[in-house]
Amino acid sequence: MKRTSRDIRTANRYEVLRQIIAASPTSRQELAAATGLSLATVATLVGELLDLGMITEVGFEDSAGGRPRGLVAVHASGGTLIGVDIAETYVRVELFDLALKVLARADEEMRPGESRPEQVVGHVAAAVGSVVAQAGAEGARVLGVGVSVPGQVDRATGVCEYAPNWDWHDVPLLDLLAEHIAYPLYLDNPLRACAVAELWFGAARGSGDAVVVNLGTGVGAGLVLGGGLHRGVSNSAGEWGHTTLVLDGRPCHCGDRGCVETYVGAPGIMRNLREVDPDSPLLHDGDQTATIDALARAVAADDPVALETVRRTARYLGAGIADLVNLLNPQVVVLSSWVAAALGEPLLREVREAVARHALRRPLTGTRIVLSPIPTDPVCLGAATFALEGALQSVGQRVRSRTVSTS
């Protein structure tokens, strides 16, 4: 729990690389100014990153009157990272260079009923094989594979303890994946993947305290506190979707009632729509994606049923986000995941108004509420970032190789 000097060194290494990725090329002096670290510390960390081949020297810049300063930049082709987004109905895999640019992508659809771990692992292995093949020579230098699975995961053991969508209990997912994938593997869930993506590349960059609200089929809040991911004592912090908004309200699949998720997750929004107009043509029964897309188009066309549905949803969402503001007083709340992306600005406007009605003045004045600026799949990006963090963490220690052969 307490931070050791090793943790601090790792956190500083993250911070310096984050800054280099954001502002290449840059000098050690600029990095020291941007991170608050001493020039000596920055020089040491830059040396480690150069040794790892993650950054390169790219020349010199004049300094006013002094001697020229060495410039470093991210070494985009120094290796690749793979991010895996296992969702309810699909598996998406992306391969990134070290500037976190997508070089290759593969999607696998999962049919209803495909819920056994072996089936899901098969899709992941196929898609990973595909992106590696697409990337050709680049694909040979994969530093690691980050895997996001929607559920509660034990990072240390690689076990998925509970995944509600497929009713998985204690599935040794990382071991199953390691039978097919020969690269270092890192398991976590979409909440934390989206949060780390915002922390490295999105709206939480430079924020000490941020909340990344994930609006999809499931709902949660990835917490960035004190400049790093807050995981909790058993890596299960962030279950905001299962906090109570309406005591004794709508039944939730978790067994409780009135959970935030039942009002603002995709199925909850469908129910909000049904309450506004039970016969709405926007409703695509059993198809969340089609319904949310239809709703977004109807909002753009000023359809009154759609507008009222977004307003009701924002009313619930705003009360729930106000709770996060009052409790955590963060600098920024980021709306992320596919439902937030689909409903976009119209949802954001209503949410901001609703939060202002519910939150206390003092915590709220410190907080911005924004849509995620990440243009690609934030879960893939975040999962790849876990692999990047893993590679940075293993500096000076042997990486445990987990595997037998590639798929």
Place this chain on the structure above:
Amino acid sequence: MKRTSRDIRTANRYEVLRQIIAASPTSRQELAAATGLSLATVATLVGELLDLGMITEVGFEDSAGGRPRGLVAVHASGGTLIGVDIAETYVRVELFDLALKVLARADEEMRPGESRPEQVVGHVAAAVGSVVAQAGAEGARVLGVGVSVPGQVDRATGVCEYAPNWDWHDVPLLDLLAEHIAYPLYLDNPLRACAVAELWFGAARGSGDAVVVNLGTGVGAGLVLGGGLHRGVSNSAGEWGHTTLVLDGRPCHCGDRGCVETYVGAPGIMRNLREVDPDSPLLHDGDQTATIDALARAVAADDPVALETVRRTARYLGAGIADLVNLLNPQVVVLSSWVAAALGEPLLREVREAVARHALRRPLTGTRIVLSPIPTDPVCLGAATFALEGALQSVGQRVRSRTVSTS
């Protein structure tokens, strides 16, 4: 936001002194083992604490075969600390030695209507003068005065931005106090005072992540995250009392409805009692303390109305605490403040059951729920701890003296 090496050094200094206070006498070797810090770091920090006169060398112990190890202990008479608890109806001031033992106490009652800042400041100054006088020679060496005021405070400026009980807005409380009190002053609120008291001396000691639930007239949650107090971007984190438990529920003085505080604060509990039995003889209209005390005695006597009232209260409280468990996944939730102390074990039992009904399994298995073990006023103790932290923080920097003369 990011932790500098100075922050880390301060946090380590806290940690070492905390450990010495908990286990005097102790050796540098034991301190290194208990804190995870290197022996060299511990030796440096112990040196600083010796220089400050906060600890002393107290002899040697044999080490198996090696040379004798020097022992250090807290230097109880090395100085004193004052903690001030400004509450709704009283001001309590305690003077502590450096082992945080109470040496003197003074209480001032505030009459209804005494709500002007000058009146409150007058009571504080009188009580501080009283404990200094009681302590005699000890009173001459006050290292600092921590002041807790129920409201939203800006620590840096010493301004109380909002105190709902007296309708204070932007009161420069620290400046007003400094006209009467010549010692270094530290301002914060009871949420954070209780949290820091648990972190240093209570149930959160040694925990990375803990939530200290404050049950009084007002309600809140002091957050210990990553081994330190979580303050948020404008020092207003922890307003759990104003998170929504029942959307559109009971009206709250904050202007919103359905806030946790309206169900589990002392006035909320009185309302729960009234709903069970509108004519209950336990009700002392307008007197929260008398009602809560009567309720506690009736619970001890198995009075069915009292038992049902506690059960209803615990049902609300359990749902609200389950939200904290699901969101933050802490190691421990501590029930603190006067309502928790009065209702004690019977409330704790019901709360544990209610939390188990509402929280997710994985976050909950990592979390203990306990009553505060602190036997004295936790707000005074925590306020004095802020003064202790202030004295430790100022090592190597000049303390800004804020004042003119003693009261």
